[in-house]
Each structure stands twice: as structure tokens, then as C-alpha cells.
Amino acid sequence: MDVIVGGGVVGLSVAWRLAREGRPVTVVDPAPASGASHAAAGMLAPVSEVTYTEAPLLRLGVAALRRWPAFAAALAEDAALPPAGPEGVSGLDLRAEGTLDVAFGADDMAALDELAAFMEKLDLPVERLTGRECRRLEPMLAPSVRGGLLAPGDAWVNPRRVTAALLAALERRGVPIVRARVSELVRTDGAVTGVRLAEPPAEPPAEPPAGPAEGRGSAPLAATDGRAGDEVLAAERVVLAAGAWSGELAEVPVRPVKGQIMRLRSPQPLLTRCVRGTVHGSPVYLVPRGDGELVVGATQEELGYDTRVTAGGLYELLRDARELVPGVTELEVADVVAGLRPGTPDNLPVIGPGRTPGLTYATGHHRGGVLMAPLTAAILMGEESELAALCSPGRFREIS
């Protein structure tokens, strides 16, 4: 049996893929579908102001985006998602109207020119727009927007719906979800042979994710090895998909990168596309959902395992969102959360077996967990050997 440690979007996608291949699999997570997956905005945008100079990451992102339509269609079917919710939003709220990057000053405009040239060189679809053209596409944009770049191929999805659908699909396939924390990987003769489960948390998580998670039974645990208060779940292979916490269980150079993100509620959608910009030197994006929700993200903070929502983080998001789209002022604040992204030294994920038999990695996705979840599952199935090399755990000497 494969044991997946971590029930975020990556771990659940891997588990679902394995289940569809007929492999026995179990997911272990004290609070599935929480953490960074619960916080994420869900942009499926391989090219951004942050990543365009990083060619390997861009290659991964482009390949990852291509996998999304088929992944979403199969997931909607396998999870038996209803065709449309009461608010007229169907399935995973996957949309592909593109991303609009906007510029305010001369520096921003120059940066967009460079980005456009780079994308054209790679044959990626891109359109350079004047300020007026930007506002014609998105009338709520600030009058001070001077120009923009439309990436018409970019898409986005609601990550909370994705993880809820993955949990539903896993349930329909009879995959057990063990709601417990893994305290350590169990090693026998130098190989990983299972996971040790800590006591399950006494209380449910403070913010249980919405979705069809009710009534899902826990798996029967395999064995105890005589240590008080914990149990061992044996595994032929352990897939470590514990996001920012992966480094607590194995030697993998993953660090938490805190992101604070806000969800606003709008009676009518203010935007039809994802809108991004750089305000006061910090990148901000606005992601519109079909139900009128508008996601504003996200801070990037190196503060360790800190998930406090702070006055400063909230201020930054609100200030920058107002600068892009002044009309957000009138919207209700529905939700503010902080998540921890799993960052790596080279910003690339860590996917595949390491040096220890029985241990496989699926972590380090940083800001790209939702985008890269389907691709990650494919890499683990051996479908993308060239891309797999970019993500190989072996590139880090310290990985065990």
C-alpha cells in the first residue's frame, strides 16, 4: 500500500491518481484540505512577474496548465459533481478568461515590455494593451492604470472546490483518509516502511473546509508497535506531500513561506479576468469567482511557522487591491487566512523518489501547488521523464 502523508491539493491529487490506477492507497492528514490549499487563490498562470526569468519553473508551469482541462473534467466526473450549484457556479469554478497584468508607472511598463518579449520568444500567447484597452476589458480598473499585458491562455480554479471534489472522488473509490498527524517516518534496515501516527487531535480544526467531507470514515490502523499513544501504518511506499511541514519528517530543504490572503464578497462580479499588478513594489492579484467572491492575494513573508493574520498583512492587501480596483472598498470582507507555502532553495518542487528506499517526495511547490498538482501526479506515474529531471530530489545533496 502507498501511504500519502498530507491531504492538501498535491497529496489528494496523487492519491486520486494512484486510486484510478488501481493501487491501494491511504491518505494521512489531521485536517485534510486545510493549510496552503485552503488559503490558495488557485491561479493557473505559469507566467508571472516572479517566475518569468526562471526558465525551468516556466516549463513546468506551461506543462502543468496543459494538464488542467482533462484533470478537471475527469475529477468532476469521478466526484459526481452536480452540473451547477444554487448560485449558478458549476464544478470546480475552472475558468480560462486569461490574466491581465497591469502597470502604473514607467518602471512597471518597462517590466511588462520585457515580459511580453520573453513570452513571444517562447511562443506563448500574449497581447500588449494600452490603459484604455485594459479598462475596456475590465471597466473597474483604476484610471491610473497605464497599460497591461493580457495572457489569454491563463486560467484559474477554486482550490477549495478542487480539494472538496478530490475528497469526494476518493471516498467514492473507497480510499481511506486517516485523520491523524504523522509523528515520524518508520524506518527498517535503512528503508522507510511506514508512518507513525500521533494521537489524533482532540478537537476538530478551527476552520473545517467546506465540502463533502462529512461522514468519511477513518481507515482501520494497521498495527501498534508497543509505544504508548501512537500507532504505525505500514506502507510499501510513503509519499511525502506534507507541504511546508515536509522538512519535519525527512531531510528535505523546504521552508514555510507565509501568505496572507483575503476573500471579499461582491453582489456582482467586479472583474471577468484575473488582474495582477505591482503596487508599492509588492505584487498583488485579484481573482474573481463565479459566485461573486473576489480573492485578493497574497503576502510573501519568511517568518517560520507563523500563521497569524496581521494588521500589516491585511493593510498591504487592502491598500494594493484598492489601487488596482478602487471599487473593492464597498465589498464585504468574507474571509482572511494565512497559509504556509513550501518554498525550496531553487523555487522548483521536489518530486520523485529520494535516496531512501520506500520514500517518495511530492512537495516544495511554493506558490504553484494548485497549478502543479495534476502534473505532480503524472510525474510520479512516470509520464514526464524530462520534466521529472527538473524536480528530482537528487539535485539536493541533503535529501535522504
Added chain:
Amino acid sequence: MDVIVGGGVVGLSVAWRLAREGRPVTVVDPAPASGASHAAAGMLAPVSEVTYTEAPLLRLGVAALRRWPAFAAALAEDAALPPAGPEGVSGLDLRAEGTLDVAFGADDMAALDELAAFMEKLDLPVERLTGRECRRLEPMLAPSVRGGLLAPGDAWVNPRRVTAALLAALERRGVPIVRARVSELVRTDGAVTGVRLAEPPAEPPAEPPAGPAEGRGSAPLAATDGRAGDEVLAAERVVLAAGAWSGELAEVPVRPVKGQIMRLRSPQPLLTRCVRGTVHGSPVYLVPRGDGELVVGATQEELGYDTRVTAGGLYELLRDARELVPGVTELEVADVVAGLRPGTPDNLPVIGPGRTPGLTYATGHHRGGVLMAPLTAAILMGEESELAALCSPGRFREIS
């Protein structure tokens, strides 16, 4: 029996006072200790940038502040409050270190000069301070603060502790709290003779106030008058203390004035005094609690019965708080709520009997409900005839 409609700080204070005088009394509120009392910061500061030109309101405020120490001591005893909580904060968190009004620009400085002159004329204690003196008192103040005004007599209290203590004191005295909404006042031959209770809410309020509210029984209801689904509670006198909703039950010119307010959590207190200032033309205040909580308030919005927390309201609070005390940036956001203050045309409360026999008003306290609650109870006991005249319902022709 007196029936108090409204279990906010005013209604509960009136009920407690009546109970201490040995009068039979019942409080009716679907969610006691919520609403504006739950949102309020609890400043006991009669002089502020808003009210100092309004002499009658100032007289009321000064008299109201004088009543607070005895009120707080009697309440702590009657509620059997423990001497100190686990975090070292005792009782109601009543503190009297004064208010510091600060100025940034020449206009603000001139306004503080005027305010100081006005206070000196009234023999109110006041000290004019330089920017450096302000920062000596409060080292976390922004370097751009140019001067300030210390009102050393001002105090503040934690309103959530006050309402929790009032509920505890009422319980100890056996005063029933009926958790139901009043749908209308019952009138017989031109007099108010009771209240009609709507069905109690099916669900508890979204944010139940903390405190010793558990286990309090509802009062037995007096009678039904044959109308389906509601019951009548007979009363010799009805005291209307329903805050911003008072106008729904009687002809009284009270309107909702929305206030959004934020609570931050600090490991150590950032301030020792209440700090106020005018930033970008809007007044902001910071109220420090003994447990490290820092309250930032408050917007003033005329939007009807709208209690949404909005992006714009939150932005304003955060921006202004940062301007006064840049260190707030690091603090955790613990709580953001919106409450509705009961505003009146002349900014004075409405206290006392109206023209209708059996009906007494205790409403319209706008921003001063916490400050004026003890005084309001005293006025209703006939102790302050001169001040009572200022608050007389008869000054409004439309009051019934």
C-alpha cells in the same frame, strides 16, 4: 413589573439598577450583550474632537464619567467578579490613565489648542504636550506626531466584561432574561401595557458574547393572547433600550450609525493610555487593554441597518492606526466587527417617559452608550433632574 426591551449595556444597567432598588424587572433581548455594546471600544472620555463644541453633550459626559468608579465597584461586587483573571486583568478592566489626543499637522495642532482652551474654560484637567513629550509618555507613537493634549482624567473599560458582569449580577439577583425578539409594544386604551414576543430565533447568534451567560434560564412568559406563534409579556412599564432598533418599536428619531472596529492582539501592551488622532480627516483611536488587546476604532457610516465588515472600512482603520502607531503592523488581527450606534438628530440620548403612559425611553446614546449607561439608570431613578431635562423625550415632537 418593568420590562426592559434591549440587553445592551444601557438596558442591562437600567435593569440592574431597578433590581437593586427591589423592583421586579425582566429583560427581553434575542441576543443580550451583542450589538453595539459588543462592538464598542469602551472609552469613558467626555471630551473629544467630535463633542467639544456641543456643551449639553459634554455636561452629560462629565457627569457620566463621575459615576463610573462607584458603578464599577458596585458591579464587581454584585457580580462576584474574581479579583484577577489568568492573564492578570481584573474585573472590568477599568483604567484611568487618561486620553492622549495627538496632532500631525498645523491644522490638527490648532484644533488641539482650541480644544485645550475650551477644556480649561470648563475647569477640566488638561495638559498641552510637545511631540517629544507625547513620545516620552507613549514611546510607540509615530515620529511624525508634532504635539498632543493629555486629558488625565479620562478612563476606559472593557465593554464585553461590563455586559458579562451585568448579566452575572442580574442572574445572582434572579432577574429573568427572555431571549426573544420583541415584535411590537402592546397598547391598551392608549397606554403601553406589555410587549409582544416574536418566536425566539431558531439558531443562536453567529457570535455569542463571551462571559457567564451559560445556564441562565429564560423567564416564564406571562400569557398568550391567542395570536399564533407569539406571546405577550405584560408590564407596568416598558423601558425601550433597543439602541439603533428603537425606532422599529416606537416613534423615536433614532437612526443606525454604523461603526466598524478592530481588535488586535499584542504580546506586550503597546500603549499605556488611550491614544486618539485625526488621520486623513477621519478620527481614529487606539484603546489598550490589560491583556494586550488593542482596540482600533471606529468608522462612522450612515448606511442603514448594514453590519457588513467592508474592505474600505478595514483599510481606513488599518491605515490610520499605522499612522498613529507604526508598530501595530506586527500585531495579530483578533476580531473585526461592525455595530450600529443609535444616533439622534441632536446627538443627545433620549431618556425618560414619553407622552404614552407605560412607555419610558433609554436610547439614542450614539457613541456614548458605555460612558452613559450608569448615568442613564440614575436619570431614570430621578436622581439627575437637571441633566434629565437635556435628554427629555419631549424635546422631539414626533416622540409618542
